[in-house]
Amino acid sequence: MVDSKIKIGVLSLQGDFIEHLDVLETLSIESLKVKTISDLNKVDGLIIPGGESTTIKKLIDRYGFEEPIKEKISHGMSVWGTCAGLICIAEKLSDPYPIPMNLIDAEISRNWFGRQVDSFETDLTFKGIKNKIKGIFIRAPIVKKISPNVEILSSLKDGTIVAIKQNKIMGTSFHPELSGTTAVHDYFIRLTKNEN
């Protein structure tokens, strides 16, 4: 254990940031809403929540978060994007819009499964987590292409990649924060502490 006292921030511009904060509270992890750059400067790990990716990315740009996030990553900050968050951290998207931040070497495809009526829930295996986890996919994106240095953490039965990691950056297509379980958050905390 390198550092047991860590602080996790949840980017709280739009989306289901409260649900992430609830899970972190359950795990007794110190956490805060990140609404400004000065909030960002206080955290060891950053969760970019689910929400509407075009809205979140617009607000990231509007308040100039991208460069400070990259700067923090170069000093060891971990980042986890869930659903819309995964779209924001991608290297590139299959769509022209929004322009992602290029934090992980992966191409992401938005709304892969279709519209809201095609949203679903399924059990998944996740590398580094013993039990199966519940994957809730809501107008979810998927990982279309990755470079060799990106690790696959979880896939659907048909091989579609839905969770990835590269160094201390991870992304999931689905929403562990809505599932009532803590395993993936616990995984991210270990990643932040360099324990994985």
Place this chain on the structure above:
Amino acid sequence: MSTLKDRKSQTWKDHSKPEVGDWRVKGGLAQMLKGGVIMDVVTVDHAKIAEDAGAVAVMALERVPSDIRKDGGVARASAPELISGIIDSVSIPVMAKARIGHFAEAQILEALGVDYCDESEVLTPADNAFHINKWDFKMPFVCGATNLGEALRRIGEGASMIRTKGEAGTGDVVQAVTHARQILNDIKKIQRLDDEELMTEAKNLQAPYELVCEIKNTGKLPVVNFAAGGVATPADAALLMQIGVEGIFVGSGIFNSENPEKTADAIVQATTHFEDADLLAEVSKGLGAAMRGEEVSKINPEERLEKRGW
């Protein structure tokens, strides 16, 4: 901690039919909309302006509520080609309205691929006694409410998102504020009650008993709660967010203002940073005239849209 546990004990989901859209998946999309602004749009151009301004979803309509108010006549669900055109033009979720009780209109919206159906009092009701049985659909529903009893009846019928009714198309925020406060105060009251008082409270509210019990345990609605009906300025959005709603619908307020692009952008920012007065002052500058509006108190109570729904 409590919210995680509570989410698993949603007793009324037993009423849902297991073969159609799962409760968590339907409610989940509303969770993703939180802290965001949903904008009424009547054309593809409007939809694109809304998306560029950072709207989390658009409501596809033929006429905004203030025009429905002005024009009169029967207000029905929008034409399929209008809705499809908007669905094809933006990547954010598209909502559309069906008349209260008009499940066939809702079936058509579902077939068109609409992401969320608003069973709305803004349209002319199709049924004088019953709302749509929303458990029958895979498409999730949002419904308006003026108080907690009404909100819980809609949730009991399967709505996975609630909004205040406010008074649509007026640009007067007073009814949205009244309804948001009423719902939140009704919740606080339940939390103070002893368990033996809950059945009578359910009777008084005309609400499902299980949901009243659930509210006592959690202190909040089991679904996302937005404000709607009369929001016209960034300050209106910030007011309602501070009162305690989770996001904002803006109907006529954007495209009836002098500068729709700037107004849309400003209301999005005000909804994110609703507690930051410096930022609210900044984004409120240079917007030009807001929609002119109409005082709710001058409208004959019989003609108020908020009275529709049962």
